[in-house]
Amino acid sequence: MACDIRAKNIDVLPGRKSPTKENGSMKTNVEVDADGKSNNISVFVRVRPLTREEKARGEKSCVQVLKDTQFIKVVDYGYGYNALTRKFQFDGCIGHEVGQDQVMEKCKVQRLLDSVLEGYSSAVIACGQTGSGKTYTMCGRNEDRTTHGDGLIAQCVTYLFEAMKKDHSGNQRSYSFRASYYEVYNEQVNDLLRLDCAPRDVKWSVKDGYYVDDLLLVDCECVDDVFSVLNEGAKNRKVGSHDLNKDSSRSHCIMTLHVDSCSEIGDGAPIVRYGKMLFVDLAGSERLKKSRSSGDMLKETGNINRSLFTLGKVISALAEGKKGDLVPYRESMLTKLLMETLGGNSLSLMIACISPASSVVEETLGTLYYATCTKTIVNVPSINIDEKDKVIVNLRKEIEQLKKENILLRSKLGLPAEGDIKDNASSQPDIETNQKQISMTVAPFSKSVGHVGDENEPDFSRETLVSNQCGWMLDKERMLTQLRTAERLLCNKMAPSAKENSQDALQNALWQQESKARVIEGIENLPSRTQSFPNVQPLHALSEDSYKNKSYSISRGRSDDVGVGGQDRKLRLGLVGKQGNTSGQWHEGIHSLMSKGFLQWKIICG
Numbered sequence: 174m175a176c177d178i179r180a181k182n183i184d185v186l187p188g189r190k191s192p193t194k195e196n197g198s199m200k201t202n203v204e205v206d207a208d209g210k211s212n213n214i215s216v217f218v219r220v221r222p223l224t225r226e227e228k229a230r231g232e233k234s235c236v237q238v239l240k241d242t243q244f245i246k247v248v249d250y251g252y253g254y255n256a257l258t259r260k261f262q263f264d265g266c267i268g269h270e271v272g273q274d275q276v277m278e279k280c281k282v283q284r285l286l287d288s289v290l291e292g293y294s295s296a297v298i299a300c301g302q303t304g305s306g307k308t309y310t311m312c313g314r315n316e317d318r319t320t321h322g323d324g325l326i327a328q329c330v331t332y333l334f335e336a337m338k339k340d341h342s343g344n345q346r347s348y349s350f351r352a353s354y355y356e357v358y359n360e361q362v363n364d365l366l367r368l369d370c371a372p373r374d375v376k377w378s379v380k381d382g383y384y385v386d387d388l389l390l391v392d393c394e395c396v397d398d399v400f401s402v403l404n405e406g407a408k409n410r411k412v413g414s415h416d417l418n419k420d421s422s423r424s425h426c427i428m429t430l431h432v433d434s435c436s437e438i439g440d441g442a443p444i445v446r447y448g449k450m451l452f453v454d455l456a457g458s459e460r461l462k463k464s465r466s467s468g469d470m471l472k473e474t475g476n477i478n479r480s481l482f483t484l485g486k487v488i489s490a491l492a493e494g495k496k497g498d499l500v501p502y503r504e505s506m507l508t509k510l511l512m513e514t515l516g517g518n519s520l521s522l523m524i525a526c527i528s529p530a531s532s533v534v535e536e537t538l539g540t541l542y543y544a545t546c547t548k549t550i551v552n553v554p555s556i557n558i559d560e561k562d563k564v565i566v567n568l569r570k571e572i573e574q575l576k577k578e579n580i581l582l583r584s585k586l587g588l589p590a591e592g593d594i595k596d597n598a599s600s601q602p603d604i605e606t607n608q609k610q611i612s613m614t615v616a617p618f619s620k621s622v623g624h625v626g627d628e629n630e631p632d633f634s635r636e637t638l639v640s641n642q643c644g645w646m647l648d649k650e651r652m653l654t655q656l657r658t659a660e661r662l663l664c665n666k667m668a669p670s671a672k673e674n675s676q677d678a679l680q681n682a683l684w685q686q687e688s689k690a691r692v693i694e695g696i697e698n699l700p701s702r703t704q705s706f707p708n709v710q711p712l713h714a715l716s717e718d719s720y721k722n723k724s725y726s727i728s729r730g731r732s733d734d735v736g737v738g739g740q741d742r743k744l745r746l747g748l749v750g751k752q753g754n755t756s757g758q759w760h761e762g763i764h765s766l767m768s769k770g771f772l773q774w775k776i777i778c779g
C-alpha cells in the first residue's frame with residue numbers, strides 16, 4: 174500500500190477535496206457536504222465478530238467502534254507495554270453487534286440506489302483482508318449459499334424493485350433490469366453465467382470506458398430472477414480453502430445490475446437513462462505466511478495481491494490528486510474495470526471489512542489506511558443518457574429554473590403570478606361586449622350617416638357604412654401619397670421655384686427628369702460638355718470649402734440641354750441652352766455671379 178498517510182500513525186483523519194466541475198455537462202449531482210466538500214465516495218468500516226476458531230485460539234479483539242460510530246480505535250499490542258492506539262474517522266463504522274439487515278441503512282446505500290433509478294452509475298465495493306467478511310456482507314451467509322436473502326446485494330435488489338413499483342420519481346417511467354456477473358481471476362475475466370465460454374475481452378470505448386465485451390446479460394423481471402443470477406454466479410466463483418478462510422474467494426467478483434428507465438414527458442420522444450449498480454466483492458489480500466497457500470493457490474495469491482497492490486497504487490494516485498495517465502488504471506484488469514468507480518462518474522461506497530483479531534492487526538491497519546485514502550478521492554457523478562437527451566434534460570432543467578426565477582421576481586415586484594395574467598387575458602371582453610363598444614364609438618357617425626341614408630336609401634345597413642368608411646380611407650390614403658410627393662418636390666434643395674416664365678417651366682421639367690441625376694462634386698469630374706461653354710469658369714476657380722457651403726448646380730438634361738439652378742431663389746438662374754450655344758443670358762448670368770463670388774456649384778450630370 175503506497176498511501177503516504179501511513180506515515181502519520183496516530184489519529185488519522187481523512188481529508189477531502191472539493192469536486193471538480195465539468196463544463197456544459199450534466200455532472201451536477203456532486204453531493205457536497207455542509208463544509209463544501211465532495212461526498213460522492215463514502216467509506217464505511219464493518220467489523221465482524223471473532224469467529225469460533227479465533228475465540229478458541231484465545232484471540233483478543235483489538236478494534237473498538239466509538240460511540241458516535243464515526244470513529245474507530247485500533248490497539249496494536251505488538252509494542253508490548255506501550256500498546257499503540259490509532260484512531261480513524263470514516264463516514265460510519267459498524268460494530269460486530271450490527272446485523273446484516275441493518276447494513277444497508279447504516280451505510281446509507283439507499284442514496285446510491287435512488288441515483289441508479291435516476292440514471293447514475295453507483296458502486297458498492299467490499300474490500301479487506303481475506304476472511305474479514307466481504308462476501309458475507311455482500312452475498313450473505315456462506316453456510317447457505319443457495320439463499321442470498323440477508324446479503325447487501327439481495328437487499329439492494331429488493332429495494333430497487335420496490336422503488337420501481339412505487340415509481341417514486343413521480344414521472345411516468347418504465348424500467349428494465351438486466352444483470353451480469355463476472356469474476357477477474359488471474360488477470361482474466363470469466364463470465365460467471367456462461368462457464369462454457371472462453372475468458373471475455375476487456376475493451377475500451379470513449380463512451381463507456383473499459384467494459385467487458387460479450388457478457389451475458391440476463392433480463393430480470395422480478396427479484397427472483399436477480400436472485401437466480403446471484404445463485405448461479407456464486408456457484409461458479411473460484412473459491413479455495415486455507416488457514417484464514419475455509420471459503421476464501423480467489424477472484425474479484427463484480428455483479429452488475431443495469432437499470433434502464435424510459436420516461437415519457439410531454440409529447441417529445443421518451444428519454445432513456447442507463448442506470449447501473451455495481452457490486453464488487455474483492456478477493457482479500459493475504460499473507461502467505463499466515464494463509465499457508467500452496468500450489469495453484471499460491472499463484473492465485475500472487476495475482477490477487479498484485480491486482481490489490483495496483484488498486485492501492487490507483488487509490489494513492491487519486492488521493493494525491495493525480496489525473497489521466499498518471500493514475501495507473503491500465504496496470505491491472507481490476508483497476509481498468511473500476512475506473513468509473515474510483516475517480517470516475519460513479520457514486521461509490523466502500524465497505525472496508527476488518528477482523529477484530531489482534532493477530533491480524535497489521536492487515537486491519539492496512540485496510541484502514543486504504544479506506545482513509547479512498548475517502549479523499551473525488552468522483553463526479555453524471556447521468557448516463559444519450560447526448561441528445563442530455564441537451565433536452567438540461568433545457569428542461571433550465572426552463573424549470575427560469576420559471577422559478579420568474580415567480581420569485583414577480584413576487585418581489587408585486588406583479589400577479591403568471592396564472593393570474595392568463596386569467597386576465599381570458600377575461601377579456603367577449604365578442605358581444607366588443608360589438609357594443611364599437612357601436613358606441615361609431616354612434617355619432619352612424620347617426621349623421623344614418624340621416625343621409627334616411628334621405629337617400631330607406632335601408633342604410635351597417636355593411637354599407639363600413640364599405641363607405643373603407644372608401645374614404647382609400648381616398649385619404651391616395652391624397653396623402655400625393656401630398657407626400659408634392660412635399661418631396663418642394664423640399665428638394667435642388668428644386669426650382671414656381672416662378673412663372675417659360676425658362677423656369679422648361680427648367681422645372683428638366684429638374685423633374687433629372688431628379689435621380691448623379692451628383693459629381695469637384696472639378697475633376699466636370700463633364701466636358703459643360704466645359705465646352707467658353708465663358709463658364711471651371712469650378713477650380715473656387716476653393717473647395719466655399720463650393721461646399723452652397724448648393725448651386727449646373728445640370729445637363731436630355732440631349733444637349735444644360736440648366737443652372739439653385740436653392741437660393743434670389744440667385745437662381747434657371748437657364749437652359751444648347752451645347753455650344755453661348756446663350757447671352759446663360760453666359761452673362763453665370764459669369765456675373767461668379768465674378769461677384771456668389772456662384773459656387775455642384776455639377777449634376779445625367
Ligand code: ADP
Nearest residue numbers: 221222302303304305306307308309315418457
Ligand atoms: P471474506 O470474503 O472477506 O474472505 P467471508 O465473508 O467469507 O470473508 O467471511 C469469513 C467468515 O466470517 C465466514 O465464515 C463468515 O460467515 C464470517 N463472518 C464474516 N462477517 C461476519 C459477521 N458480520 N457476522 C458473523 N459472521 C461473519
Ligand code: MG
Nearest residue numbers: 307308421422
Ligand atoms: Mg470472499
